Amino acid sequence: MAPQPPSDGIIDEHPQRRRTWTGAFRSVVLPILVVAAIGASIWYIDYRPGGAQEGTDDFGVVDISQGADSPSFEAQEGKLAPDFRLETSDGDTVRLSDLRGKGVIINFWATWCTPCRQEMPELVAAYDRYKERGLEILAVNLQENPAKVSSFAGEFGILFPVLLDRDCGVADAYRVTTNCRVIGIPVSFFIDSEGIVRSTFLGPLLGGSSRGGIEQGELDRRIEQILP
Amino acid sequence: MAREQALRRSKAGAWNVSPFYAIWRLLTSVRFAIFLIGLLALVSLLGVVLPQVPPNIRNDPSSVGRWLEEQEGKFGPATDFMHQVGLFEVFNAPWFTALVGVLAVAVTVCVCNRFAPIWRTIRYPQKRVPDTYFERARHRADFPTSGDGMALEAVLRRSRYHVERYPDKDAAYLFADRFAWTSLGTFVSHLAIITFIVAGVVSAFTGFESQLFIGEGNSMPVFAENRQFQVELQDAVGRFDAEGRPLDYRSHIVIFDRGTEAKRCTSTVNDPCTYAGYRFSQAAYFGFGAALQVRDVTTGNVIYKETLSLFDTLPSPQVTVRNSDGQVLLDDTLVLDQQVADVYGTLVTLYGQPGPYWFGVRPAGEDSASWELIVFEFAEGDSAARTLIASGEAAVANGLEFTFTGVASNPALLAEGVPLPSGDQGQALVQMHNAVYGSSEASSGRSLDISYVDPSQPPQLYVRGDSLQLQDLQPEESSTIGNYEYTFLGQREFAGIQVKRDRSDKLIWIATGLFLAGIGMNFYLPRRRLWAKITPERTYLAGIAGHMVNFEKEMRQIGNETTRRAKADQIKKE
Numbered sequence: 001m002a003p004q005p006p007s008d009g010i011i012d013e014h015p016q017r018r019r020t021w022t023g024a025f026r027s028v029v030l031p032i033l034v035v036a037a038i039g040a041s042i043w044y045i046d047y048r049p050g051g052a053q054e055g056t057d058d059f060g061v062v063d064i065s066q067g068a069d070s071p072s073f074e075a076q077e078g079k080l081a082p083d084f085r086l087e088t089s090d091g092d093t094v095r096l097s098d099l100r101g102k103g104v105i106i107n108f109w110a111t112w113c114t115p116c117r118q119e120m121p122e123l124v125a126a127y128d129r130y131k132e133r134g135l136e137i138l139a140v141n142l143q144e145n146p147a148k149v150s151s152f153a154g155e156f157g158i159l160f161p162v163l164l165d166r167d168c169g170v171a172d173a174y175r176v177t178t179n180c181r182v183i184g185i186p187v188s189f190f191i192d193s194e195g196i197v198r199s200t201f202l203g204p205l206l207g208g209s210s211r212g213g214i215e216q217g218e219l220d221r222r223i224e225q226i227l228p
Numbered sequence: 229m230a231r232e233q234a235l236r237r238s239k240a241g242a243w244n245v246s247p248f249y250a251i252w253r254l255l256t257s258v259r260f261a262i263f264l265i266g267l268l269a270l271v272s273l274l275g276v277v278l279p280q281v282p283p284n285i286r287n288d289p290s291s292v293g294r295w296l297e298e299q300e301g302k303f304g305p306a307t308d309f310m311h312q313v314g315l316f317e318v319f320n321a322p323w324f325t326a327l328v329g330v331l332a333v334a335v336t337v338c339v340c341n342r343f344a345p346i347w348r349t350i351r352y353p354q355k356r357v358p359d360t361y362f363e364r365a366r367h368r369a370d371f372p373t374s375g376d377g378m379a380l381e382a383v384l385r386r387s388r389y390h391v392e393r394y395p396d397k398d399a400a401y402l403f404a405d406r407f408a409w410t411s412l413g414t415f416v417s418h419l420a421i422i423t424f425i426v427a428g429v430v431s432a433f434t435g436f437e438s439q440l441f442i443g444e445g446n447s448m449p450v451f452a453e454n455r456q457f458q459v460e461l462q463d464a465v466g467r468f469d470a471e472g473r474p475l476d477y478r479s480h481i482v483i484f485d486r487g488t489e490a491k492r493c494t495s496t497v498n499d500p501c502t503y504a505g506y507r508f509s510q511a512a513y514f515g516f517g518a519a520l521q522v523r524d525v526t527t528g529n530v531i532y533k534e535t536l537s538l539f540d541t542l543p544s545p546q547v548t549v550r551n552s553d554g555q556v557l558l559d560d561t562l563v564l565d566q567q568v569a570d571v572y573g574t575l576v577t578l579y580g581q582p583g584p585y586w587f588g589v590r591p592a593g594e595d596s597a598s599w600e601l602i603v604f605e606f607a608e609g610d611s612a613a614r615t616l617i618a619s620g621e622a623a624v625a626n627g628l629e630f631t632f633t634g635v636a637s638n639p640a641l642l643a644e645g646v647p648l649p650s651g652d653q654g655q656a657l658v659q660m661h662n663a664v665y666g667s668s669e670a671s672s673g674r675s676l677d678i679s680y681v682d683p684s685q686p687p688q689l690y691v692r693g694d695s696l697q698l699q700d701l702q703p704e705e706s707s708t709i710g711n712y713e714y715t716f717l718g719q720r721e722f723a724g725i726q727v728k729r730d731r732s733d734k735l736i737w738i739a740t741g742l743f744l745a746g747i748g749m750n751f752y753l754p755r756r757r758l759w760a761k762i763t764p765e766r767t768y769l770a771g772i773a774g775h776m777v778n779f780e781k782e783m784r785q786i787g788n789e790t791t792r793r794a795k796a797d798q799i800k801k802e
Contacts (some may be wrong), residue, residue: 027249034336112448112458114534118645118653121524121531143456145484149445157529166486168456180456182449206653 002161075200081106081191086140086163089150094138094161097195103130103226103228105137106189107205108165108176110144111152116186119204119213120156126205126223128161134228140165142182193228251483255337271327275318278310286317326563332425339418346411355392357759359768365770369489369783374794377762383789389758402760413749420743427735436729441518443535444720445486450727452506457727458484464721466513477513479723495725505729511723513614516639518660518689519717522647526711532647535720538639543572543661545589546633547600549599551580557628562587563661563699566664566691571602580629583607589635592618600630626756638664649695649710656693661700663687663719670755689716749775758783 051199081104085095096104107118109122127137135161141149146164153162154228165171168180176187190199203211214222254260279299285291299316300307314321362368362671377400387403440459442447449462458481467476476496483491483503493501493508499592500509509732514537522532542564549558564572564587573588585782598619605613605626622631638660648654662685691698691714698707703718754774761768769786773779 004656030340034340092613102429112446112447114645117533121529124529141486143449144447144458145460145489146486148460155530157527159736174746179454182456190724 005132007070052152060105066118077197079197080195081189081197082132082170082173084173084197086170088164089146089153089164091135092161094163096138096191098193099136099138101193101228102134102136102225103193104191105135105226106140106225107137107172107186107193108140108142108171108174109143109150109186110182112144113214115204117152119186119206120158122204122206124157124159126219130158130223130227135208135226138163140170142185143168143180164189169173172183190226191221192226198226247704252337254465255334256340256341256550256613258299258621261331261334261338264327264334268327268331271318271324274315275324278315278318279319281316282589286320287726321433325429328425328428332422332429333422335418335425336700339415339422345417346415348364350408350411353403353405353408353757356394357400357762361759362590362761362768362770365772367773367779368770369766369770369787370766371767371784371787373762373767374791375798379766379794380760380762380767380790381785383786383793384758387583387786389756393489398763400762402758402762404756404760405487406755406758407749407753408755410753411744411755413753415746416742416749417746420739420746421549423735423742427732427739430735431449431730431732434731436727438727439511439599440725440727441512441514441537441722442724442725443519443537443722445519446535448725450506452504452727452729454487455504457490457503457506458487459727460484461725464513464515464723466721468514474639476512477510477723479510479725481723481725483508495575500726501795505731507726507728509726509728510723511726514724515719516660517722518657519721520643520646520689520691520794521715521716521717523713524711525708525713531712532645533717534643535656535722536643536661537722538641538658538663540642541637542642542657543599543635544638544661545587545599545635547587547601548631548633548672550580550629550631552627557581561661563638563659563688564588565657565659565692565697565699573602581605581628583612587614592663601630603630611692646691646693646696648693648710649712651711652694654694655693659690660719661688663692687719696719750774756782 016030065143081096083095083097086092087093096106103124105123109120123137127135138161139153139158139162141162142165144164149162152158163170168177171177171182172179174189176183176185176188185200186204187200187202187203188221189197190201192198201214201222205219206213206216263641272394277441279302281295282525282617284350285295292420294313296307296316303310303369310316314323318324325482325518325691342351357474362370381391381393381402383740384402387406390408391402392402392406394398394403406739409714412427421621432536436452438450438452440450442459444461447458450459461479462482462492465478465480466474470473478494478496480494481492481501482489483501491503495508495510496508497499500507501567502508516538517535518538518662519534519535519791521530522640523529524531544563546561548556549557557580558576562574562576564573564574565587566573568588571588571590575584575586577584582604584701586604586606588604590602592598592600601617603613603617607613607626611626613628615625615630616625617630617632619632620632622629624630638659640657643656643658645653646656646658647654662682664687686702689698691701696709696714698709698714699715701707701714701716703716704788706713706715708714754777756771756773756777758769758771760770765788767787771779771783773782
């Protein structure tokens, strides 16, 4: 059927002019929802599931509390140290709980960290002094290239295990990192033969307190405290 | 009709009590939108003109306080007020974000508000108009009807009009529509504005930026969101022309993700490496680095291995000494490894002379633009050579002629934590002599006065600390003091790598495309709606088009073309 002309003859020549109020939802809430939807879409695209990294192996934190009464994931003095299993730079595997009966220093470090590099000779020397008495040192490297780590370990004469924390799972559990973002390194955990964290130290294990480090005597005292 | 008006009045009453009505009136007002845009332009201008708190100190109240003290020299007592209202952090001020947010909502409200009626004119256009419209339309024309009136329809179709014909008892009516969809151009432009604003918000809240300063052979971490990259600098390259002007900076880097090599690439200022949405671009170059290694010879273990960036400089005087026969005893650029107050000096033994000489330089004036040379011979008696020589001059003392050509500079650093022969760690003054700027691809640069540099000779390292003195160590050369072996591994370059991720990148491109498309639709393809009434005697045209269309002229052309076509059709028939 052919259209008929409008009885009032009105032609809307400016449909883009301000329209009449069509209700709170359509006139105000809907536009705000549109803006929110655009923002949410962008947010989702960037943070959609699958974007996060996930572990691909069996390494990482094995048990956090193991009977400790602390529900938190951090290694606290006087509490059982979170257990973990990590690959070494040599391809072996080390599990913390397998070292019960020994005093253990867990040292979190990276080659890009200047104080870590500078304290490493001190750790090497301490290991040399105390290994016969049951000291073990686990140098947990944060996400670095194994070849680079091995090269560094060879040059600096590191004979204790250098562990590769590829996904920061252990570092996150010990609160050394948060989502792989380093809070502070080097940091060392002194764990006794029962697996209890006796002390922690944030900073280089050398240089004395005036330079943010630890005195030789204090280091020896802490090591003696954890030896069997 | 009266009932409809009453209903409208009733609705108007309802609006007045609606809590959203005032907001809606404000947000749908074009004047308000223009006011917002003008206000944002004004405060943005202030943000550009007024000094802004540097981003790196924004979260440090004490640094901000010191920065504000500096501004008091410019703004006096108004400084505190300006800081309080956010004029020194315009683009981070909450009110700026609020203004942008209100503008985004206002534009969105306008779009939502106007979309439905415009969509209706596209989907369901008014195809018939009253006859009176042909007499009062803004754009109208008429011409004698030729033939059966079909020529007009053909002409319009050839002009890419969509044409519909409605025969009536006394006349035939046409409705023709051209580029109807371009009515949406306004919305496309507005959508672009919204997208720009959203992009700005996304950039402000989720942007990531980090600066790395890496020496060759070393790596640095990037703590991105929920992940950590390692960036290893394999080679930093700076190329310079013969005059020392930089030609090119580039860095060959390797990116490691979770300890695994993820990408190997070359980064420049304008052509960054990209990985996982992050851009790694060349941001800086520094050519004076020195790699120093210390090994404990008793264990064979390395105990220190650092690439030092020699940011400071030490003066290095060019001195010539001749005896009374004109024989040159010394012609060298001296490396000064001792400092007493503002005097730098070193001991030198001159060939054939009994005692050592101490050569030193000190600033001749308040600044260090000019220097004077101190010559002090360790000998007793009045004849000992002890003199001051201005730059570019010569003096004779104790039968020797000392010529002080001028002062060059050596890159230097007071390094901390260097293993000392005593077994302790401490400070050591490290300076590099004959250091060229750049790698094997580079010519000499002009960051320092290196006119004394002999490119054919390698750089030399000098280290002085407590019981530690290393001289003239060439690359890969070692010197053993006590239990420690000190090795100059070589000159190293540094690169500044900017790591950046801006999630708004794609949005900006989309917004730009939308904006250009919207503008193009509005300006170059404006919609034309044309109604025609064809009677046996005359044809009447009336229409609506955008402001940039001279529609009446187009109508006259359509009329002329229609007349010509009708006559041609008539001739063909005959």
